[in-house]
Amino acid sequence: MHKKPLKHHINLKLLKQKWVKWLLVFGASIFVFFLSIYLCTLWGVFGKLPTTQDLKTIEQAQATQLLDCNGKLIGKYYIYDRQPLPFNAFPKHLINALIATEDVRFYEHNGVDNVSLLRVFFKNILLGNKSAGGGSTITLQLAKNLYGRKQYAMFSMLINKFKESIVAKRIERVYSKEDILTMYLNTVPFPDNTYGVESAAQKFFNKAAKHLTVEEAATLVGTLKATSYYNPRKHLEQSKSRRNIVLQQMEKYSYLTEVATDSLSNLPLTLHYKSFNHDVGLAPYFRAAIKKEVLTILDTLKNKDGEHYNLYKDGLIVHTTLDSTMQAMAESAMKMHLKKLQKTHESAFGKLAPWLSNSKLIQSEIKKLARYKTLKEAGLTTQQISDSLAVKQPIELFSWEGDTVRNVSIIDSLKHYLKFLNTGMLSIEPSTGAIKTYVGGIDYRFFKYDHVSQSERQIGSTFKPFVYTAAIENGMKPCTYFPLSAVTYTNFDDWTPTNSGNKNEDPYINYNLEKALSNSVNTIAVKVFNEVGIPKVITQAKKLGITKDLPEEPSLALGVAEINLKELTGVYASYVNNSLPVKPYAITKITDKNGRVIIDFKPEVSSEKAYSDYTRQIMLEIMKTTVNYGTASRLRNVYGLQNAIAGKTGTTQNNKDGWFVALTPKLVTVTWVGNDNHAIGFKTTSIGQGANSALPIFANFYKQLNANSKFNTITKSMFEKPKAQVLQDLDCEPEKRDGFLKRLFKGKKQKKKKFDVN
Known part of the structure; x- marks a missing residue:
C-alpha cells in the first residue's frame, strides 16, 4: 500500500x-x-514548395525548344526529358540492385522511411555503427534530383532535408512506385556529369540500359553512393569493390544466389567508355550562350498566374537568327583548318614546346587546378601534392584524331590541353546584327570557355582601320605618303615599332594610306596615329561602338587593346552598313507553348553614323585592296574566291593571336585563333599571322557557301559603287621614293621624335 x-x-x-x-x-x-x-x-518561409498539382505536371513538363531562323530545331532545355525510358525498358536486375542498395523498404514506406531513420539514429548516432546506412529513400533522392538544394544563412542541411521529406511524401501521394522508379532512373546523376541511367549505360558500357548485365547494373548503382569516389573511369578498383558490395546486398535480400554473387564478384570490371554528352551536336557554344540569355530574360517576365516562366518545363519556343546550315558549314571549316594548323603548331616547337619544357609555366598552371587547391587546403606538402597529381588513371582526352581514354595523370592531362589552339568565329548580317554562325571554340565538351561572348584578346592589326578611319574623317587624304622607316618615340620609353618580316626595307620608300593599310605596315600605322592624335582616334573608336576603355598610348595603333570578338564584329559591320555600327543579337522572339509571343527583340542599329559616307567608301576600297593585293590576297590566289570581299588580317605581338575580318555586302565574319593560355604563342609569324591562322577558316566556310545556291543572295551580292570623288582621291601611285636631296637630308636627321598625345 x-x-x-x-x-x-x-x-x-x-x-x-x-x-x-x-x-x-x-x-x-x-x-x-x-x-x-x-x-x-x-509554410514556404524558406521558399515555395511544389504543390501536389505542381508535382502532377512533372511528367507533362515540356522542354523549351531552340529554333534557327528557318524554324529548324537546334536544341532543347529541360530537367525531365519528355521521352525518357519507360519502366519496362529497365532490366529487372537493375531495379533489384537499386532497391537492395539504396532503399530496401521502398515498397513499404510513404516517401520517408521512419524505421530506417530510427535505425540510423540509434545505431549510427548513439552507437557509432556506420553500417546502419543513411536513412535516405529513393523518393527523397528523387525530390533532391528534381528540385535541388539551396544555401541558407543558417541550418541549410536541416531545411533542405525537411523540404525533401515534405516533397517526397507528396510525390508518393501522386505517383505509383513504378512511376517513382522511372523518374528516379531518368534523372539521377551518375559520374562524369551524366544524368539518367540510359546516358550512363551508353557512356560507361557503350550500350543501352536494357542491355546492361547484372554486374554492369551493379556498377552503375554502386556509383550513386559517391559519384566521384566510385567513378569507374577514375577509380577502377574502388568502383569494383563497391560493385561487389551491391552484389552482396542483392544476395542478402534474395535477388541473387550465393553462387551467382561469387561468380559475378570475380569478374573484372571492364569499361567500354564512350562520351555520350549533351554538349555535342550543332552549335553547342551558341546553345549555352542562349540559355544564359534566356534565363536572364525570363527573370523579368511573369505568366498569367503571376509566376516566372520556367525554362525547363513551360514548353517555351525561342526563335533565333542562327542559320543551322551555315552553322554546320562554319563548324566544318573550323575543324578542317584547326586540325591541320594544330599539327603544324606542334611540329614547329618539337620537343622544346612550352607545354612540355617550360616548368615555370606548367607549375603556374598546376597551382590553378581545383584539385591542387583542395590538397593545399587539406595541409599536404608540395611533394605530397605532386605525388597525388602524378597518379595515373583512365581519362578521356580530346584529340583531333578522335577522343581516346588513356591512362594519364592530372599533370599529364594539363600538359595535353595546354598545347591546343582554340578559336572563335562569328558571322552576322551587317544591316541588322543578326547572328548567322557562332563558333565559340573547338569542342564544347572539353573547352567550355566561349571565345565569342566571354573572351577578350588583343586585336592586333584589326585595330588599324579605326586609326585610318579617324585620319580620313579628320581630313587626311588617301594619297598622303608616309615613309616606311622606323622611328623611335622618345617620350614613350624610346619605343621603336618595326615591321614584320622586312629587315632590309628601303628607308626612303613612302607608301600612301591604301598601300600602308592593305599591307598592314606597322611603322606607318603609328605615324598616322601620331598625326591624328590619340584623343581623336579613341573618340572615333567609341563612335564605332567600342565600349572598352582604350589605353592612351601609341601602341594602341597596333592593337594592344583587348576587345571582345562579338563587339568587334558589330563595329566592322559599319563599313558595309551605311556607316552604322550594330550590336550582334541572336533572339528574335520567345513564345509560349501555344505560340503566343511573350517578348520579341528588334535589331540594335546605331541611329547616328560613326563617320561620313566618303570615309566609309574610302576605307572599303582600301580593305578591298587588302584582299586583292595585300595581306589577305591568298583568298584570291590560294582559295580562288572571286566574290566581293574586303577584309583585314591581324597578328598580335609575340604571335599570340591571329585574326581575320571578312567584309561582304551581306555578311560580316570575324575569326580568331590562338592559345587559351596567353603565355603560349605561335612559334613563328609565318604560322601565327592572321592570314595563315585565321583567314583559312573563313575561306573554307565561304567556299561552302558558294557551292550552295541557297546562299546566292549572300555570295553573289556586290558592294556599293563608290562615288567619283572617292575613286579620284585614291588615284595615285601606291608608293614613291624620296628624291636625291630628300634622301641626303633625311640621312642626316635623327630618326627620333615625340609622340603627339594631344
Whole structure:
C-alpha cells in the first residue's frame, strides 16, 4: 500500500532536481526548434514548395525548344526529358540492385522511411555503427534530383532535408512506385556529369540500359553512393569493390544466389567508355550562350498566374537568327583548318614546346587546378601534392584524331590541353546584327570557355582601320605618303615599332594610306596615329561602338587593346552598313507553348553614323585592296574566291593571336585563333599571322557557301559603287621614293621624335 505514494514522492523529488529541469527544458527547446523549422519549411518561409498539382505536371513538363531562323530545331532545355525510358525498358536486375542498395523498404514506406531513420539514429548516432546506412529513400533522392538544394544563412542541411521529406511524401501521394522508379532512373546523376541511367549505360558500357548485365547494373548503382569516389573511369578498383558490395546486398535480400554473387564478384570490371554528352551536336557554344540569355530574360517576365516562366518545363519556343546550315558549314571549316594548323603548331616547337619544357609555366598552371587547391587546403606538402597529381588513371582526352581514354595523370592531362589552339568565329548580317554562325571554340565538351561572348584578346592589326578611319574623317587624304622607316618615340620609353618580316626595307620608300593599310605596315600605322592624335582616334573608336576603355598610348595603333570578338564584329559591320555600327543579337522572339509571343527583340542599329559616307567608301576600297593585293590576297590566289570581299588580317605581338575580318555586302565574319593560355604563342609569324591562322577558316566556310545556291543572295551580292570623288582621291601611285636631296637630308636627321598625345 505504501509503494505507490513512495514512487510518486520519488518522482516529484526527482522533478525538483535542477539538472532534471534543465534537461527537460533543453529537450523541449530542441523539440520546439525542430518543429519551428519544419513548420516554417512547410509554410514556404524558406521558399515555395511544389504543390501536389505542381508535382502532377512533372511528367507533362515540356522542354523549351531552340529554333534557327528557318524554324529548324537546334536544341532543347529541360530537367525531365519528355521521352525518357519507360519502366519496362529497365532490366529487372537493375531495379533489384537499386532497391537492395539504396532503399530496401521502398515498397513499404510513404516517401520517408521512419524505421530506417530510427535505425540510423540509434545505431549510427548513439552507437557509432556506420553500417546502419543513411536513412535516405529513393523518393527523397528523387525530390533532391528534381528540385535541388539551396544555401541558407543558417541550418541549410536541416531545411533542405525537411523540404525533401515534405516533397517526397507528396510525390508518393501522386505517383505509383513504378512511376517513382522511372523518374528516379531518368534523372539521377551518375559520374562524369551524366544524368539518367540510359546516358550512363551508353557512356560507361557503350550500350543501352536494357542491355546492361547484372554486374554492369551493379556498377552503375554502386556509383550513386559517391559519384566521384566510385567513378569507374577514375577509380577502377574502388568502383569494383563497391560493385561487389551491391552484389552482396542483392544476395542478402534474395535477388541473387550465393553462387551467382561469387561468380559475378570475380569478374573484372571492364569499361567500354564512350562520351555520350549533351554538349555535342550543332552549335553547342551558341546553345549555352542562349540559355544564359534566356534565363536572364525570363527573370523579368511573369505568366498569367503571376509566376516566372520556367525554362525547363513551360514548353517555351525561342526563335533565333542562327542559320543551322551555315552553322554546320562554319563548324566544318573550323575543324578542317584547326586540325591541320594544330599539327603544324606542334611540329614547329618539337620537343622544346612550352607545354612540355617550360616548368615555370606548367607549375603556374598546376597551382590553378581545383584539385591542387583542395590538397593545399587539406595541409599536404608540395611533394605530397605532386605525388597525388602524378597518379595515373583512365581519362578521356580530346584529340583531333578522335577522343581516346588513356591512362594519364592530372599533370599529364594539363600538359595535353595546354598545347591546343582554340578559336572563335562569328558571322552576322551587317544591316541588322543578326547572328548567322557562332563558333565559340573547338569542342564544347572539353573547352567550355566561349571565345565569342566571354573572351577578350588583343586585336592586333584589326585595330588599324579605326586609326585610318579617324585620319580620313579628320581630313587626311588617301594619297598622303608616309615613309616606311622606323622611328623611335622618345617620350614613350624610346619605343621603336618595326615591321614584320622586312629587315632590309628601303628607308626612303613612302607608301600612301591604301598601300600602308592593305599591307598592314606597322611603322606607318603609328605615324598616322601620331598625326591624328590619340584623343581623336579613341573618340572615333567609341563612335564605332567600342565600349572598352582604350589605353592612351601609341601602341594602341597596333592593337594592344583587348576587345571582345562579338563587339568587334558589330563595329566592322559599319563599313558595309551605311556607316552604322550594330550590336550582334541572336533572339528574335520567345513564345509560349501555344505560340503566343511573350517578348520579341528588334535589331540594335546605331541611329547616328560613326563617320561620313566618303570615309566609309574610302576605307572599303582600301580593305578591298587588302584582299586583292595585300595581306589577305591568298583568298584570291590560294582559295580562288572571286566574290566581293574586303577584309583585314591581324597578328598580335609575340604571335599570340591571329585574326581575320571578312567584309561582304551581306555578311560580316570575324575569326580568331590562338592559345587559351596567353603565355603560349605561335612559334613563328609565318604560322601565327592572321592570314595563315585565321583567314583559312573563313575561306573554307565561304567556299561552302558558294557551292550552295541557297546562299546566292549572300555570295553573289556586290558592294556599293563608290562615288567619283572617292575613286579620284585614291588615284595615285601606291608608293614613291624620296628624291636625291630628300634622301641626303633625311640621312642626316635623327630618326627620333615625340609622340603627339594631344
